[in-house]
Amino acid sequence: MDQPYAPPYALDATGSDIHAEGAALRARGRAAWVKLPGDVCPVHAWAVTDPVLLKQLLADPRVSKDAARHWPDFADGRITRDWPMLIWVAVRNMFTAYGADHTRLRRLIAPAFTARRTKAMRPRVEAITEALLDDMARVGPDEVVDVRDRFAYQVPIQVICELMGVAESLAPRFRARVNGIFDTTLTAEEAEENGKAMYALLAELAESKRKEPDDDLTSFLIATRDEEHGTALDEQELLDTLLLMISAGHETTVNLLDQALFHLLTRPDQLAHVRAGRATWSDAAEETLRAEPSVPYLPLRYPVEDLDLGDGLVFRRNEPILAAFAAAGRHPSWHGEDADVFDVTRTDKSHLAFGYGTHLCLGMSLARLEAEIALPAFFDRFPQAELAADVPGQEIAKVSSFVSNGHTRLPVRLGRAAH
Template identity: 60%
Template structure:
């Protein structure tokens, strides 16, 4: 654990040990509700131009605690069922093949293709747009505002503009679906909003739940596909294990989730009371004081040498212990994890089967990370197909 400074000189305790993280993520003394348990927020010490404002200000299950979290998650779960996710597989396969056709067209004659732009990005954004009934002409707007949410070094003007545009886009979506309901998750959430009863979603909770489901549902999967493809391209011996039957594509995806979590650090949680980490197996004599913010460092946890051994930083599809926290843990475990895994399980084998000679178009060390300490992926992934 380390004391860190977030943008805006906001302090937090970053926890990198997977064992300690698991205990904290299931500890009733750790909240996700800033309105009840974070004095910095309660006292108005952060403004709407803070880069992480949207991560804290939203009112949905991401920032809920206790009974409120159970209420919101139960309502969302009704619309986001395992059956609905599984039924998406044929459509995901169809979109994947269409995108690979486009990649082949772009990469003809040995030209360089930005795999992130042409494949990793459009697949999840098209899937999530169709799932929520977002018109195709709004996909560009969606991408821009979600990118803005994850851009943690954005300036004040960009932050406030992104926040305003986000609610404009989602407000238009809700209005359209109220007028013309469809077989999509937005219509399902509106039904949860408009149903009679004390458990229903408020209008703000409806909008903020869309923020969570659409934002988390596409950015994280973009990075999962990006990182898994990158890992296999930079570790040909691991790709050979799969092609020769010593490992599976699922092994590659789970190992990628462990070694390169799509979300590196997730803000924020808050200590409801003083928490002695020594009692949780952490550093003796170290206390997180009540009201302090906690940052879950998932990428670091996935490479913890105490848990995974001295080669914890190495991508190894034959590794026996691939357990990870990439989708969180406990009651806040990501509701969309099955969809993210499904998209990767379709996309990654299809990519390498279609282009068996796929290679990076330049040295791996020249690839740049996205401008975020939350999102963990590459700004581009240039490849040659042949």
């Protein structure tokens, strides 16, 4: 895996300051040659920060997500189990599929995320939200509550567990394993052990639904077949699809709610804009997705052939591509010199937080629905809420990951509940 590009920018596995890192990468041009976390099996890639180029590549049929077919280092066994991010590229689901395989897998899953089905989820999302707010309202007004753990996390995990048919007893175990998948500071051994435990859980879920199918997405995925070809998901595709649905289906929305709450609590002027009607709650969610995408970097894509991108920039066939969503969302060429500023009144809040092209996130409407319900409900119930004074905002620790953009906790003094 010798490369002619030196020196590569070593990405911070902890994701301690993704925006400073994004600025450093943008300074290197439209794309920067980087080293991904993991020292035993070093992996280099092009981190694309320019939004125009990134959108072009995300929609380019010459760019694949199938490592087995289009990443020679992986296909030839040079990417070994010593790489802690192996699960991100080795799974077999629509996240890593290409061409006809991707079309088949997406067609099997898409019916579960139609606009009608998403709309039908509204009453349950509202009920879950209200129950969580009722629970927090029992806390004394001067006590500090971890709102990430008790609200930003609980809304999405309860929604996805209901959608997938995950028993309440399994939810905490899934949470621990999903946290491990997004924790890019794990050693290769820790990541491998976490992956084995996750697949054991997924197999347990699938087996329970085979025995007792219900009106949930897991049962749907087991039973559904591609009408055109008469094929269903094979066992590995099923488990990997469940992994995708459960992990991406809640972790990203947790971070969306976490970051939106954090910015509105630490920027009273922005909250005032929404409360006064100068901006909507949807504006707050979209500005959060632009300025603080839940997934700052998304591994990986692969050129099917050498790509000459002009101005001397060439991506060779064995050089993976890393989508740098956080850096792109704050690119001055897209959002001006104030792109680093969180502003709910910003006219153009365009972003790539849900991807682009054929791999556009199927669950984005559900994530938006959850934010549209949870954010106003929280601030209506706790109009005096403030970030705990003894924990300045800038000192709140981030999750240990360069692919997940959230806080380890969000300590909030709720004040007196409105009702």
